[in-house]
Structures are given as C-alpha cells and as structure tokens.
Amino acid sequence: MPELPEVESLRRILARSARGRTIVSAAVREKRLRRALGDEVADSVAGRAIVEIGRRAKYLLIELGGGMALMVHLGMSGSLTHRRDGFDPGPFDPRHDHVEFALDDGSRLVYNDPRRFGLIKLMRQAELASAAELRGLGPEPLSGDFSAEYFWRATRGRKAAVKTLLMDQRIVAGVGNIYASEILFRAGVRPTRRAGRVTRAEAGRIAAHTPAVLSEAIGGGGTTFRSYRDSRGQPGRFAKRLQVYDREGKPCVTCGAAIRQAIVGQRSSFYCPHCQK
C-alpha cells in the first residue's frame, strides 16, 4: 500500500491535525519491527512538541521539539492513524497497534502494522540527512529533479527491466509497485523492457508521467488496494482510477486489449500488450 502518494497524503493530513500538538506520553507494545525500536523512544519523545511533518521518498519525518525527529516507514502493511474519541477502527486489528503516542488534546497517534515490515526510528534532526535510510535516495519525483535527461542517463547500459529501475529508490525516490505499472502504461513502455533499450523519447515520457501519476494519486488520497487507510481511517480513492494494476484480463482503457500480468524483478506487473511496446 504505502508508496509516495499514500505517505504524502498522510503527511498533509497530519500537518493539519497533529502539528503543534505535544506528545504527552508514548507506549511501545511491540518493538520488533523491521528493526527493533530502541528502548529509549517512549521516554525520549514524551513532552516534545510536533513541530513539523515532512516526507522524503516513502519516509514520514516528524520533527519534534528539542532537535529530535521520528522517522516512520509504513513497510507493506503499516498505518499511522490519528484517533480521537469516536474513531472507527475499521479494519485495524488492535493486536497490531504496536506504538501509540498520546497527544495533549486527548487524541492519539497509533502505529499499526500487521506484517511489521515498517520502521520507527528516533534520531537527532541534524542526523536525518546522513541517516542510512535517506542517504543515497534518488531525486524526489515531484521536485522537478527527476528529469528526462536524468532518467535517460540513469538507464544507459543497464540490463535490468525498466520497471525495476523505476522502483529503485536510488534512481528515483518513492515509486513502488502499483504506480510503476501505471506510469509505464501511460508512457507506452512495457515493464519488461531492458532499461538500456529505452529510447530518449520513452525516457522523456516516463519522466513526465511519473510526477503526473503521483500527483493525481495524491489528489485522490492515495490508492487502497487491500487494506490501506489514511490517518483518518479513510480508504484512498485512486484505486478506481488505476488503469492496469490488478486488471489482468480486463480491457485496456485505451484500446480494449486484455491487460496482461508478468513477473518483473519478483514483482507482479501489469501492462497492455497493444499500447505498450
């Protein structure tokens, strides 16, 4: 679920609902996430204000008072919900409410993650830029830094499938499995194509459609494929607008040909055999 659009939607909602609040206390019920949570996290965040909510790639960056910051990654199945009295838990199994932050207005920020592939890490704000998770990330696709020329250069000589490179966080930050298929459909390039064989024009279309698809998805509040919910517990509305993902055998929205599925780099990929070369 959580690729860049879902994390950005989350960031925007939290910036309105939680920024400026103070964390009164925190409780860690399960610290075995992708990496074990440090024991000091709960005590260290208590009393700190939530100053700003940022994002880099698929990482949510919560700036706290006193020069500290929380780095949050949702993995495959994570969610961070802002709950107050009357919050409908919906699909959230309370057994997977692993970390909870109580805020000064009585609301709670709850990190829920059934598969525990996610990450919560407390660090000094000054250390963020050099953090192992963020160092080495490619350009942000919505910043304009992910240009046609850049992608063209990045693909030269590469034998891996173009979809694999589009999902490589070192090449461009934030594109995951769902949006990679959507971007390549709009660009008219098959996900299986060797990256080194992508033409300059195709690289240009991919670079152009990447921010376009991601922006549209953010506008729709992200994509709910199975269980994703935003911080208010709402599903994303972009799933209705997916043109190829999870549509194997269904007609292409452009030409009517049956959408095909292929495994590329271990990941399920979808494309139109007629529109994508």
Added chain:
DNA sequence: AAACATTCCTGCACGC
C-alpha cells in the same frame, strides 16, 4: 492457498 503495497541481504557473474 497463493499472492502481497517494501526493504535488506546473500551469492553469483561479469568486466576492468
């Protein structure tokens, strides 16, 4: 019951 929205690690092949 096979598949899965993400990332990290290992091991092999290749080229300089």
Added chain:
DNA sequence: TGCGTGCAGGAATGTT
C-alpha cells in the same frame, strides 16, 4: 587475481 558493480533470488510476516 582481486575488486566493485549489477542483478536475481530469498527472507522478514500476517492476511485474504
């Protein structure tokens, strides 16, 4: 030969 890089495959895990 040795080293770095690219790439494939698998692992982590619970749910549907």
